[in-house]
Every structure is written in C-alpha cells, then in structure tokens.
Amino acid sequence: MTVIGLGNEFLTDDGVGIRVVRMLRESVRPDSVVFEELAVGGLQLLDYIVNFERCIIVDAIVTGQHAAGTLYKFDMSPGEHRMSLRSSHQIDLGQVLELGRLMGASLPSKLTVYGVEVADTTTFSETCTDLVERAIPLLAEKIRRDMVGSSYTAGDMSERWLEIDQEASIS
Numbered sequence: 001m002t003v004i005g006l007g008n009e010f011l012t013d014d015g016v017g018i019r020v021v022r023m024l025r026e027s028v029r030p031d032s033v034v035f036e037e038l039a040v041g042g043l044q045l046l047d048y049i050v051n052f053e054r055c056i057i058v059d060a061i062v063t064g065q066h067a068a069g070t071l072y073k074f075d076m077s078p079g080e081h082r083m084s085l086r087s088s089h090q091i092d093l094g095q096v097l098e099l100g101r102l103m104g105a106s107l108p109s110k111l112t113v114y115g116v117e118v119a120d121t122t123t124f125s126e127t128c129t130d131l132v133e134r135a136i137p138l139l140a141e142k143i144r145r146d147m148v149g150s151s152y153t154a155g156d157m158s159e160r161w162l163e164i165d166q167e168a169s170i171s
Helices: 012-027 043-049 093-102 130-148
Strands: 002-006 034-038 054-061 071-076 110-117 161-165
Touching: 002 012, 002 043, 012 034, 012 054, 012 110, 012 130, 034 043, 043 093, 054 130, 071 130, 110 130
Parallel strands: 002 034, 002 054, 054 110
Antiparallel strands: 071 110, 071 161
C-alpha cells in the first residue's frame, strides 16, 4: 500500500496532505506502508501509484461549498470507471489513471482520495489556518482506521465524493 500526501507545505493550507501523511507515518507501521510527500501532480503522480494494490491520496480541496476543515473521501476502482477529479496539478487524476490503464500499467485495485476543504493556499506560511489545522488529526485518524479496517469489495466503491466530517469546521 502507498499513502501519498500532495501539496506544498510552504503555502498555508496547501500542505495539509503532507501534514496528514506525517501524522499517519507516526501511527502506522512503516514496513506495511510506503509513505510519500509530494509536490507533484499530473503525469508525475503515475510513477508513485503503479505496482501497488492499494493507494491513498490526501490533498487540499477547494469547492467553495463547505466550510474550511470539512473532510471528504472518494473511493474508486481505477479499472472500471472514468473518474474526473479536477486538480491544480496539471491534468486531473482521472486522466492520469486512464493514461496508465492505456499504457498497461499495474494500477491499484483500490484508490481512495481524501481531501480537506481549505481556506488559503496562496499565503506563504509553514502552518495551516486554524480550521484546517484542527482537521488534520481527525482525518489522520479516519484514514488510519480505514487502513487497518476490513477489506474492501467492489460494493464499497462509491464513485462519488462523500463528505465524511464537518466537525473540524464547527467553531
């Protein structure tokens, strides 16, 4: 399994994916998981997801529809459906997976994207905004439980974004 935190840790909330992965690294046995902290996206991401049975990606999300700190989860099975997740990382994840499939790459049979609704991704700062900072341990615990939880079946794949927690965004 690989767990990938995406973002830029020097741009306020954009580093939330990296911060969540760092917290997970402290609580999950490293011999069972490969952790990556990446400031890449697009086609470069393909290099980090091939040859793993399971992949978890954590990143900042900007929908403008929910409060900062809201947590999201998207489960998918890359070989079965076309996925469209817009990203600031060049091409979207669905296009990356589709290209990998067309190239015959060994893609994960289970890919989950976790996101945190963010407030600020442009200010230079090594810390997240308050609401996003409060969401980090909540999301890390949810992911940790998912990682050690029961196995997934095709029936568990939602193929849609699920809001999984708004607790961190409540003042």
